[in-house]
Amino acid sequence: MPTYRTLTSNFPWALDRLEWPVTSEVGPGLAGVIATGTRVSWLDPSSGALAYRGIPIERIAGEYEFEEAAHLLITGRRPAEDRDAFNAFRDRLRRSRDLPPDAVALVRSLHREVHPTRMLRAGVSALGCHEMTAEDELSGARHWRELRIIAQVAALVGEIARHRNNRPKHMFETGHSLAHCTLRALRDDEPDTRDVRTLDLLWVLYADHGLDAPTFTSMVVASCLADPYYNIVAGLSALRGPLLGGAGERVLAQVLPLRTPEQARLRVAEILASGGRLAGFGHRLYHIPDPRVVVLRKELAAQARRRNRAELFDIARAVEDEALRQLAPKGIHVNINFYAALLFHLLGADGPLIPCLYAVGRMAGLLARVHEALENPRLFRPLDRYVGHRERSLPREGAR
Amino acid sequence: MRAYTGHYELQTYGRGLENLVVTDTRVAEIDGNRGRLLYRGYPVEQLAEACSFEEVAYLVLHGELPGRDEAAAWTEELKRWRKPPAEAFAALARIPSNAHPLAIYRTMLTIAACHIPEAERTDLEAQWRRPARILSWSAALAAGAIRHLHGEQPLPARDELGFAANFLAQALGREPDEDQARAFEVSMIVQAEHGLHAAAFAALIVISTGADLGSAVLAGMGALSGIRHGGANQLAFENLARLHDPGHARRWAREKLAQRYRFPGFGHRIYKCPDPRVRVLEPYAKRLLETNDLSDRWHTYAALREEVEGALSEKGIYANVDGITGLIYHPLGLPASAFPIPFCLAIETGWMAHCLEYLPSGKMIEPGAVCLLD
Incomplete structure (x- = not known):
């Protein structure tokens, strides 16, 4: 039986094969635990390498639209390998944006002040009631309409944005990409191709990133053979935590009030000197720069410039530089949420909507991994260790 | 910076994290070889004998049985939350009644979760204020979901009834008699907690991200919905319902x-001996079936159990709790598709206890995946 050195820096990120049972080191929060083997993506935080189905993320970011990346992650095949298969996938995705009117009405009946991640979870749950009947759930023929879910979540996020902005329901259209339609719902104008490309890029980069808590939650739920809507509701519940879902909102709250790069440097120094936390910095796995940041930094520079908001990029750079001067020696670097939040902002999203928007991208990786786990399903059922009270009897009078 | 310091140990585990110890717990002790289940040190048989569900819920959550004042305050708190936000019921008009009842219930909970006090507070104090609300809202919403299956309107809570009896009254539209109410309450007591099963594990992962307790419960519900888990009681009952009489049951079982068929309602990943919950519930099921002219159903169950256990007990396969609860829910008048709901309602208690136990020192649960290069 192989024994793996799995302390975070020694984790065996890639192996030729994995034989169960395994022996490994186990730390708090299951650090070091090998939960599964995967062929969906390759992540090696110690070298900064990230690849979807063997293709480096840098290449995917440059060449793939989100719909193509989703196809790659879920099916394991490059769209160019089989154009017909990809076109069928894409058409099905685009048609699936058509939501049951009752599900939209239900989301619209919620108070506008409700956090959008809660709205999205309610919307997905309601959708599940329309998509799955009581018969389906026990028939054994699991209706894995996973493609639909990606498009449905995108459409729901668009509706939530419109509801929060007090705008009427979005017209359904099939001719455009998910990114195009979502931007259009968000802003109520015809988005230009450059902005569509930015949203595609953000979704591509958020599509998959190892077994983070939302993805792992979904895998555990899927392993019980729950229907896909339960998986997404559970995954969105994990995303709700302030540690994950709230990061973008905090980045905007910290960066947007800054007026000049000088002010940014002073503010960062002030926050760090008082022991405060900078939003958008630090990652559990990466102690070197995150490869996705490089791509997004460049994108922010371009997007800020063409909007005549070059100062926003300069301020962001100043925040990063000043923070890294102090934090990089400790292995803390800027993370994906920092530049992504500013890009989502330029595209027209407010802070609370950001986790909903990146959830659309994450659907692709999440479903790819669930799909993979279900090929050979095994219930996730670990143990806990009882250290509590020894056996005792009830007090004589009972407890009443 | 090292993200994690602290204690590391070597462990050996299988696929599905089988045999991996995730955390220490003081909530429940389960001995699968001796057939023992203890909540906070008390054998479940004794709790089923002497306690109300409210007392057991308090015990599971807080670690000790409530004293007189604590019991009164806890019962009062539970009653105070028996009226969930009207929006959650209004949503029923937009949910098809052929959806699965657990999914309807889930949707009502996600909508109620849009209307909770201190929604974005996740400090320990705020989290500890949530269990009573979650339990009582859950009961009212679950009852509403069950009524929706027949196109019926939700009913108001009955203040004079205890937690279990009130749920039945709200779900069925009539007050249960004493035997019915107690049988159902006992079924809730013995299912209030069961260690770190897959659903509790899902809840634990979610709470470890800093999310609110209600979000953790929704994740638990997702895992429980699967046929491997909460749907098992429905499957077991539907299987039994296809067997006409004891003779048919025996013939079918032998066949x-x-x-090498996997019988619904038999076998358990932990218990390799008779399940203590089955021993507690069988007399209640038998009595309810008899008083409702359903003795045949009982004899069919007994025959199936004898046949299957006779052949498989040496492999450690015995009747499990999913096979017996349906024989309590059915004579009460609950439809089979709704069976996962009372199980969910009861075990939310245990999920919350595990979450609240994990919170103070818990790290975010994020294991690794190994990329396979073949």
């Missing part, structure tokens, strides 16, 4: 035994 299936030859095919």
Whole structure:
């Protein structure tokens, strides 16, 4: 039986094969635990390498639209390998944006002040009631309409944005990409191709990133053979935590009030000197720069410039530089949420909507991994260790 | 910076994290070889004998049985939350009644979760204020979901009834008699907690991200919905319902035994001996079936159990709790598709206890995946 050195820096990120049972080191929060083997993506935080189905993320970011990346992650095949298969996938995705009117009405009946991640979870749950009947759930023929879910979540996020902005329901259209339609719902104008490309890029980069808590939650739920809507509701519940879902909102709250790069440097120094936390910095796995940041930094520079908001990029750079001067020696670097939040902002999203928007991208990786786990399903059922009270009897009078 | 310091140990585990110890717990002790289940040190048999569900819920959550004042305050708190936000019921008009009841219930909970006090507070104090609300809202919403299956309107809570009896009254539209109410309450007591099963594990992962307790419960519900888990009681009952009489049950069992069939309602990943919950519940089920002219159903169950256990007990396969609860829910008048709901309602208690126990020192649960290069 192989024994793996799995302390975070020694984790065996890639192996030729994995034989169960395994022996490994186990730390708090299951650090070091090998939960599964995967062929969906390759992540090696110690070298900064990230690849979807063997293709480096840098290449995917440059060449793939989100719909193509989703196809790659879920099916394991490059769209160019089989154009017909990809076109069928894409058409099905685009048609699936058509939501049951009752599900939209239900989301619209919620108070506008409700956090959008809660709205999205309610919307997905309601959708599940329309998509799955009581018969389906026990028939054994699991209706894995996973493609639909990606498009449905995108459409729901668009509706939530419109509801929060007090705008009427979005017209359904099939001719455009998910990114195009979502931007259009968000802003109520015809988005230009450059902005569509930015949203595609953000979704591509958020599509998959190892077994983070939302993805792992979904895998555990899927392993019980729950229907896909339960998986997404559970995954969105994990995303709700302030540690994950709230990061973008905090980045905007910290960066947007800054007026000049000088002010940014002073503010960062002030926050760090008082022991405060900078939003958008630090990652559990990466102690070197995150490869996705490089791509997004460049994108922010371009997007800020063409909007005549070059100062926003300069301020962001100043925040990063000043923070890294102090934090990089400790292995803390800027993370994906920092530049992504500013890009989502330029595209027209407010802070609370950001986790909903990146959830659309994450659907692709999440479903790819669930799909993979279900090929050979095994219930996730670990143990806990009882250290509590020894056996005792009830007090004589009972407890009443 | 090292993200994690602290204690590391070597462990050996299988696929599905089998045999991996995730955390220490003081909530429940389960001995699968001796057939023992203890909540906070008390054997479940004794709790089923002497306690109300409210007392057991308090015990599971807080670690000790409530004293007189604590019991009164806890019962009062539970009653105070018996009226969930009207929006959650209004949503029923937009949910098809052929959806699965657990999914309807889930949707009502996600909508109620849009209307909770201190929604974005996740400090320990705020989290500890949530269990009473979650339990009582859950009961009212679950009852509403069950009524929706027949196109019926939700009913108001009955203040004079205890937690279990009130749920039945709200779900069925009539007050249960004493036997019915107690049988159902006992079924809730013995299912209030069961260690770190897959659903509790899902809840634990979610709470470890800093999310609110209600979000953790929704994740638990997702895992429980699967046929491997909460749907098992429905499957077991539907299987039993297809068997006409004891003779049919025996013939069918023998036929299936030859095919190495996995019998719904039998076998358990932990118990390799009779399940203590089954021993507690069987007398209640028998009595309810008899008083409702359903003795045949009982004899069919007994025959199936005898046949299957006779052949498989040496492999550690015995009747499990999913096979017996349906024989309590059915004579009460609950439809089979709704069976996962009372199980969910009861075990939310245990999920919350595990979450609240994990919170103070818990790290975010994020294991690794190994990329396979073949």
